[in-house]
Amino acid sequence: MAALNACSALVTGSNRGLGLEMIKQLLEAHCSKVFAACRDPDGPNSEVLRELAKKNPDVVTLVKLDIADPCSIKESAKKVGSLLGEKGLNLLVNNAAILPQKTMLTATVEDMHNAFNTNVIGPLFVIREYLPYLRAAAKANGKPGMSSDKAAVINISTDSASMSMIPSMEDPFPFFPYSISKAGLNMLTVYTARDLKEDEILCISIHPGWVRTDMGTNEATLNTRESVEGMLHVIGSLTEKESGGFLDYTGKTMPW
Numbered sequence: 001m002a003a004l005n006a007c008s009a010l011v012t013g014s015n016r017g018l019g020l021e022m023i024k025q026l027l028e029a030h031c032s033k034v035f036a037a038c039r040d041p042d043g044p045n046s047e048v049l050r051e052l053a054k055k056n057p058d059v060v061t062l063v064k065l066d067i068a069d070p071c072s073i074k075e076s077a078k079k080v081g082s083l084l085g086e087k088g089l090n091l092l093v094n095n096a097a098i099l100p101q102k103t104m105l106t107a108t109v110e111d112m113h114n115a116f117n118t119n120v121i122g123p124l125f126v127i128r129e130y131l132p133y134l135r136a137a138a139k140a141n142g143k144p145g146m147s148s149d150k151a152a153v154i155n156i157s158t159d160s161a162s163m164s165m166i167p168s169m170e171d172p173f174p175f176f177p178y179s180i181s182k183a184g185l186n187m188l189t190v191y192t193a194r195d196l197k198e199d200e201i202l203c204i205s206i207h208p209g210w211v212r213t214d215m216g217t218n219e220a221t222l223n224t225r226e227s228v229e230g231m232l233h234v235i236g237s238l239t240e241k242e243s244g245g246f247l248d249y250t251g252k253t254m255p256w
């Protein structure tokens with residue numbers, strides 16, 4: 001069980017994979033307001049999410065959010081803002097991402113645009129649009145220091161964003177647009193941590209491990225439960241010391 005005490009949380013890309021498991025475990029952790037964001041809440045890929053919302057109507061709210069579309073990000077923030085009280089939003093999880101399977105020699109301009117739009121630019125504008133609610137949460141909490149119970153941005157990153165790990169990975173590496181965009185996401189983490197320090201809002205990048213999802217494939221070593229349990233445990237124990245850092249789901253520091 002997670003050591004997390006956040007009252008309110010929003011997770012992007014929550015209709016399947018790690019995002020969906022995170023919604024389930026936030027419910028188990030008795031989070032009182034869970035905003036499950038996905039790009040098609042009424043579509044066939046969001047059926048499990050709709051069931052969860054039906055069973056927990058006072059806790060789970062489905063939010064339409066396509067992170068590659070700035071208008072959709074704005075609209076979603078307006079909706080969530082109207083439902084949040086003065087206590088604001090404690091936890092923002094930038095989880096949604098895409099992985100175009102391309103190498104340095106096969107990636108097209110479109111692959112690079114799509115990867116950057118979804119994996120870096122989307123998370124940036126999600127942070128910006130939800131910032132007033134994170135600030136409200138940090139202010140309402142009133143305690144000194146930083147924690148995920150207060151206000152935190154969690155960017156789900158990957159070991160393949162680690163520049164020092166790339167040389168040891170397979171050749172030719174088939175995750176070229178993904179790795180480069182996720183390295184950009186890591187830089188976004190560092191900037192966010194620095195720029196939101198005064199507001200006492202923390203921000204980290206976290207690698208979930210290699211997990212059996214559509215993206216991770218069936219070959220992966222972890223199931224979603226193990227990965228998310230680990231990540232929520234790490235998230236629940238964060239302080240200002242870790243802000244701006246890159247950790248994995250066990251709490252180990254990742255090399256940049």
Ligand SMILES: NC(=O)c1ccc[n+]([C@@H]2O[C@H](COP(=O)([O-])OP(=O)(O)OC[C@H]3O[C@@H](n4cnc5c(N)ncnc54)[C@H](OP(=O)(O)O)[C@@H]3O)[C@@H](O)[C@H]2O)c1
Pocket residue numbers: 012013014015016017018019038039040045065066067068069094095096097098118156157158159207208209210211212213214215216217220
């Ligand atoms: N699985 C792994 O082994 C692994 C390893 C390292 C890092 N990660 C990271 O973990 C996170 C979750 O990955 P996963 O394995 O759960 O992936 P997944 O099973 O492929 O799920 C990806 C999620 O992102 C959503 N998404 C994609 N583009 C979107 C957009 N424009 N707007 C909103 N949602 C969008 C998808 O929604 P739709 O259903 O609408 O497509 C889906 O809910 C990602 O950030 C990934 O990079 C995963």
